[in-house]
Amino acid sequence: MNKIIEYDSITKSYNGKVILEDFSLDIMEGDFLCIVGTSGSGKTTLMKMINGLIVPEKGNIFIGGRNIKDENLISLRRKIGYAIQGNSLFPHMTVFENISYVPKLEGKKEEELSEIVNETMKLVGLPDDIKEKYPSQLSGGQQQRVGIARAYANNPKILLMDEPFGAVDSITRFHLQEDLRSIHEKTKCTIIFITHDIYEAFKMGIHILVMNNGKIEQYGRKEEVFKYPKTDFVKNLIAMAKLS
Amino acid sequence: MIQKILNEFSVNFHFYMKLLAEHIGIIAVSISIAVVVGLWIGILISKKPKLANYIISVVNIVYTIPSIALLGFLISLTGIGNTTAIIALTIYGLLPIVRSTYVGITTIDPSIIEASQAMGSKELQILYKIKLPLAFPVIFSSIRNMVIMTVALAGIASFVGAGGLGVAIYRGITTNNEMLILVGSIIIALLALVLDGILGIFEKLVLSHKLKKIGYKRFTAVIVAVIVGLTTILVTQKSSKDTIEIASKPTSESYILAEIAGELIMNETDLDVNITHGIGGGTANIHPAIEKGEFDIYPEYTGTSWQIVLKKDENYTNDKFETLNKAYEESYGLTWRGLLGFNNTYSLGIRKELADQYNIETFSDLAQFANQFTFGAEYDFFEREDGYKALMDAYKLNFKKVRDMDNGLKYQALFDGKLDVMTVFTTDGQLSDSRIKILRDDKEFYPKYIAGFVIRKDIIKKYPELEEVFKKLENSISEMDMAEMNYRVEIGKESPRDVAISFLKDKGLWRDKDE
Ligand SMILES: Nc1ncnc2c1ncn2[C@@H]1O[C@H](COP(=O)(O)OP(=O)(O)O)[C@@H](O)[C@H]1O
Ligand SMILES: [Mg+2]
Numbered sequence: 001m002n003k004i005i006e007y008d009s010i011t012k013s014y015n016g017k018v019i020l021e022d023f024s025l026d027i028m029e030g031d032f033l034c035i036v037g038t039s040g041s042g043k044t045t046l047m048k049m050i051n052g053l054i055v056p057e058k059g060n061i062f063i064g065g066r067n068i069k070d071e072n073l074i075s076l077r078r079k080i081g082y083a084i085q086g087n088s089l090f091p092h093m094t095v096f097e098n099i100s101y102v103p104k105l106e107g108k109k110e111e112e113l114s115e116i117v118n119e120t121m122k123l124v125g126l127p128d129d130i131k132e133k134y135p136s137q138l139s140g141g142q143q144q145r146v147g148i149a150r151a152y153a154n155n156p157k158i159l160l161m162d163e164p165f166g167a168v169d170s171i172t173r174f175h176l177q178e179d180l181r182s183i184h185e186k187t188k189c190t191i192i193f194i195t196h197d198i199y200e201a202f203k204m205g206i207h208i209l210v211m212n213n214g215k216i217e218q219y220g221r222k223e224e225v226f227k228y229p230k231t232d233f234v235k236n237l238i239a240m241a242k243l244s
Numbered sequence: 245m246i247q248k249i250l251n252e253f254s255v256n257f258h259f260y261m262k263l264l265a266e267h268i269g270i271i272a273v274s275i276s277i278a279v280v281v282g283l284w285i286g287i288l289i290s291k292k293p294k295l296a297n298y299i300i301s302v303v304n305i306v307y308t309i310p311s312i313a314l315l316g317f318l319i320s321l322t323g324i325g326n327t328t329a330i331i332a333l334t335i336y337g338l339l340p341i342v343r344s345t346y347v348g349i350t351t352i353d354p355s356i357i358e359a360s361q362a363m364g365s366k367e368l369q370i371l372y373k374i375k376l377p378l379a380f381p382v383i384f385s386s387i388r389n390m391v392i393m394t395v396a397l398a399g400i401a402s403f404v405g406a407g408g409l410g411v412a413i414y415r416g417i418t419t420n421n422e423m424l425i426l427v428g429s430i431i432i433a434l435l436a437l438v439l440d441g442i443l444g445i446f447e448k449l450v451l452s453h454k455l456k457k458i459g460y461k462r463f464t465a466v467i468v469a470v471i472v473g474l475t476t477i478l479v480t481q482k483s484s485k486d487t488i489e490i491a492s493k494p495t496s497e498s499y500i501l502a503e504i505a506g507e508l509i510m511n512e513t514d515l516d517v518n519i520t521h522g523i524g525g526g527t528a529n530i531h532p533a534i535e536k537g538e539f540d541i542y543p544e545y546t547g548t549s550w551q552i553v554l555k556k557d558e559n560y561t562n563d564k565f566e567t568l569n570k571a572y573e574e575s576y577g578l579t580w581r582g583l584l585g586f587n588n589t590y591s592l593g594i595r596k597e598l599a600d601q602y603n604i605e606t607f608s609d610l611a612q613f614a615n616q617f618t619f620g621a622e623y624d625f626f627e628r629e630d631g632y633k634a635l636m637d638a639y640k641l642n643f644k645k646v647r648d649m650d651n652g653l654k655y656q657a658l659f660d661g662k663l664d665v666m667t668v669f670t671t672d673g674q675l676s677d678s679r680i681k682i683l684r685d686d687k688e689f690y691p692k693y694i695a696g697f698v699i700r701k702d703i704i705k706k707y708p709e710l711e712e713v714f715k716k717l718e719n720s721i722s723e724m725d726m727a728e729m730n731y732r733v734e735i736g737k738e739s740p741r742d743v744a745i746s747f748l749k750d751k752g753l754w755r756d757k758d759e
Contacts, residue, residue, distance in 0.1 A: 090359075
């Protein structure tokens with residue numbers, strides 16, 4: 001497997017408080033990486049560096065071997081899907097308009113857009129008849145699926161998901177998890193998935209990254225992390241996963 | 245009442261329609277500029293919270309300036325006319341838009357904006373695809389309020405010589421004609437209601453997403469076309485070349501004199517005339533405007549010019565006319581023409597029967613019998629330095645009883661016998677009543693306010709035919725004539741123009757032209 005994302009000695013602080021220091025990490029192409037860790041440990045910060053929403057003070061980030069400092073951020077972002085917790089759908093746009101948002105920015109024609117929306121909706125398991133509805137008219141689960149569809153619509157190489165299922169009930173979450181796994185199998189897109197639910201991480205991930213206080217506690221294939229937890233912090237987490 | 249209003253409206257239909265068109269033109273321009281600039285500033289400061297605090301405070305302070313004060317202040321910068329009105333209305337309109345744009349944008353859920361950013365939208369795309377549509381309800385409701393406010397506020401714009409329905413209201417106030425005020429106000433109210441209705445429908449269409457089907461682009465194009473159309477009407481309205489611009493002060497008498505000059509010019513020459521009636525502040529504002537060339541002619545009083553323009557302390561008397569006119573020609577490029585012959589000044593009036601009984605003609609005659617009479621004047625006459633006391637000293641007057649009296653009630657009090665003698669203006673409309681007699685100021689205690697016309701010298705040079713017109717007007721109006729014309733406008737509710745024309749006909753100055 002090839003490296004698709006590489007953090008190279010990253011340092012980031014907010015208002016003088018260091019969050020990440022000399023942080024390095026490689027992420028493999030086609031991976032499903034789950035990041036778990038305490039709240040405030042820097043997971044979101046790490047993720048937002050990939051599409052340049054947050055810029056590190058020191059260090060470099062490479063995507064496909066190219067330093068993102070030298071890339072056009074606009075076109076880079078259009079190739080990176082982004083789905084976050086809660087409802088970040090555009091409330092004034094229909095399901096169709098939400099999903100076709102990026103392809104439309106890319107200048108795709110109306111017929112192409114229709115085709116893309118149809119395919120993507122099928123992929124994420126959305127019924128055809130909600131296309132003209134507005135987000136407020138959808139159930140919580142449907143809204144999350146539209147969020148995923150919107151992130152997928154422009155055929156991204158990388159999909160960033162920050163606690164995407166944090167706000168839905170457990171049954172809906174179960175179905176969403178199942179479906180996201182099969183989408184990953186179908187598309188082979190690299191998924192980086194932040195969750196605070198260790199059970200979810202082990203269910204979904206290929207690799208697991210455990211973060212605590214801006215430091216890596218452990219990074220490896222999930223079987224390896226599960227069998228050989230490196231630190232007490234990871235051991236505690238796994239004990240919790242077994243309980244749930 | 246309703247019958248009267250409808251009647252007034254239908255008789256002067258064209259007058260009101262012209263004012264309505266001007267009103268719509270002025271507010272359309274002001275509102276468009278306010279919305280465009282307000283949005284722009286609001287968007288700009290929505291990214292700079294520090295600057296925003298500062299700007300919003302400034303905006304709030306400006307908003308508390310009374311409109312009359314702002315208009316008065318602007319006159320000294322931008323002169324008289326539609327431009328000043330549009331600037332003032334734009335300033336007031338700007339403020340709510342800036343504030344609501346700022347609030348509308350900054351209260352959007354930041355995760356939505358971040359999502360659009362993360363998906364690769366450019367700044368401008370975030371603005372018009374996400375921020376503006378989401379801030380729309382907040383911004384639009386402030387636009388709606390602002391439009392109503394502007395429609396109403398434009399009503400006072402005629403104070404600075406702008407057109408619009410305020411002209412009717414202001415003329416109604418200054419000539420004591422309630423019908424004009426009423427009809428002008430009703431049309432303004434209706435205009436506000438109609439516009440609010442249209443905006444309400446538009447808002448509903450947008451919020452229920454129905455407008456998307458019509459297409460925003462097509463819709464915007466229509467709006468822009470309408471506004472551009474109205475603006476060009478407004479701009480081109482004024483620029484035809486051979487039009488003489490006449491101004492008048494906000495008094496019935498000034499209106500009538502301006503109409504007399506205007507009608508006679510149009511009757512005698514091929515020139516066109518445009519009259520801007522009732523410039524607020526009178527001489528103080530018209531003089532600078534005519535100097536700049538915004539107006540060509542206006543009716544004025546020698547005594548007023550002497551005091552206000554030339555700033556002389558001593559009283560104006562008729563032998564000073566040469567000095568006055570010379571100063572006008574040399575310092576301002578203006579000249580006096582058509583001295584009408586009447587003197588609009590303070591004087592004393594006495595009940596006719598008493599004048600006959602005691603054979604009183606002059607102020608000095610009055611002094612002999614004053615101790616038998618009750619004297620009345622408005623409150624401020626007793627306060628002013630050149631008022632009651634000065635007059636009493638000058639003529640050694642000593643009344644039996646002295647009362648202060650509201651100006652509007654004075655005449656009735658005299659007719660009812662509650663007063664015997666009172667202060668008057670020599671051309672007061674009610675002086676044409678036969679129950680009162682004016683006394684002669686035989687010691688020239690009061691300055692002379694001889695009415696005439698101030699004209700730009702270059703206009704006389706350019707249109708020499710004007711000389712002839714104003715020669716005809718010389719010494720053509722007596723104090724009685726003027727009082728009678730004022731009476732017809734203020735009490736008889738005739739329009740100044742009708743009174744002017746009938747005056748010209750009576751004097752044999754009017755030539756019937758068959759078209
Ligand atoms: N914009 C910001 N300004 C200041 N502090 C921030 C900002 N964003 C995050 N932080 C701080 O940085 C730390 C890491 O945040 P984050 O990456 O969001 O953690 P996680 O996603 O793991 O909960 C937290 O302590 C958070 O309070
Ligand atoms: Mg987070």
